[in-house]
Amino acid sequence: MKHFIKFALLIGALTLSACTNAERFNNSDAVDLNGANGANTINQFALDGANNPSSPQFFSQTIGDRVLFEVDTSTLTAVGRNTLDGQAGWLSTNSDYLAVIEGHADEQGTREYNLALGARRANAVREYLISKGLASSRIRTVSYGKERPLAVCSEESCYAQNRRAVTIISIGQNS
């Protein structure tokens, strides 16, 4: 992944639960104050950044925009359901936002099967969010199969990151 962004939180109340979705939100809004004092890194966030609970950064970084899957499955894990509970809550509050769920697979599989597997994963997330009260019209799905890996090694450590469903939010009209 190209742009992992390190965050050290100024306000301790917030904890990070997932890595950033750097493809879309690669500006951290962080100002590095690490000057003469040297020892401590202090990052300051603009209010429309990750600290603002209504911001897309908050959604992607604090709540977590993705859930991971075991090999060749589309079953949501307990961790995944917890993340999705947070997503559902956020989307309920921020009702202007629409979501597209991107389903992905690792490279260990044929192209067509992985497209179908990614569709299963994306749909598992969509169904879960709908079960938490979100309108089905707000959530679309798309599968990228194995076409968009985040991690490029050919080992389980990378595959585990690639077997994912990512919730991409945007303000928009229901189509």
Place this chain on the structure above:
Amino acid sequence: MMTRFLTLFAAIMLAFASITPASAQEPLRLTLRDGVIEALPFALPTFQAEVAGSEGMAADISRVISEDLNGTGLFRQIPASAFISTPANFGGTITFPDWRAINAQALVTGAVAVNGNQVTVKFRLYDVFSGAEMGEGLQFVGTTDGWRRMAHKVSDVVYSRITGEAGYFDSRVVYVAETGPKDDRAKRLAIMDYDGANVQYLTDSSAIVLAPRFSPSGDRILYTSYESGFPRINILDVATVVRQQMPTAAGEMAFSPRFSRDGRQVIYSLANGGNTDIYRTDLTTSQNIRLTNTPAIETAPSFSPDGSQIAFESDRSGAQQLYIMSANGGEPQRISFGNGRYGTPVWSPRGDLIAFTKQESGRFHIGVMRTDGTEERLLTSSFLDEGPTWAPNGRVIMFARETQGSDGTTGLYSVDITGRNLRRVTTPQGGSDPSWGPLQR
């Protein structure tokens, strides 16, 4: 963007130059069975330039014919340094003892004439041991920019006369050209000659494109595109490079399309609510038929050559396996029962075999089996092989191989259906998802 299709004039038979002597020798014939291991030695003296200034073209055409024949693994060219004599002029008397002495079994002679932008290629094929010409001499007339096709046509005739089967050299392959690292890969549709020459791009890389499939006549290409943000099936006209979205049954994603033999129907996968099934759409009536209806993944459909059946993969048993059903749907028959997972079945143009991708214990294989699932034969093995496509004569399979690791790249390979003669097909960049088109006219 596309150069104009070369128009080849009909081959014109040359007059017989000599009376073929009777011989007690069996006529030259290479029978393509699993047992063909010994390559047939042939001699191909560089074609003569019939017109001054044609020498370069004559050498190029001779080289491509040699590469075609050597590339099959079935023929072995005898180096010119071993020649005792070379024919004084095309069509003249052949001194067969000189060719027998170096153990050439076949001899190809030819002549090339370039006049302006027109090229004429003449050739003759001889069975050295019986001292007879095999078939009539032929000539091809075309334009200079199509010289490679003329060379391939000579190769096709030579191959066909010696093996008794159709060739595959004057054919093209559409594939996905790949550039960039694994996490930022750009994909474009590209078309090339079967041997990797004359690559031309059919799309840009602004949207993901996947799995192009030639129509049986080679005039159109089906492929999956993310142009709309979601996977949809496009049809591209090869001559004009104009593309349009194919009408499908309603669904969130449409992918994995393939033409019927008559080019009028398309079978494909449609995903709805996370469930992927196979559908068929008639391109003339836009009528859609759903062919499978299970909660499992059904994808990668491929018509039998007679159009009556469809091979596909399904994980209804719990893992990917191969099935065959009627072209109208209905209860399918499972045909793969070995260990591992089986996907991407592709029916051979002869109808006798199904090529597939097999995944087992962390390795991928390209294999073939009979249509009843028997005589499974794995042809390749690597970290990731997939996407087989058949040569028009059903003798060779091209596929994509991806190398392992962070710097992994893709490339096209071909292999004989006996598992011999694995070769890299040289492309300018990485390549995947090849689809081998028909022999050109």
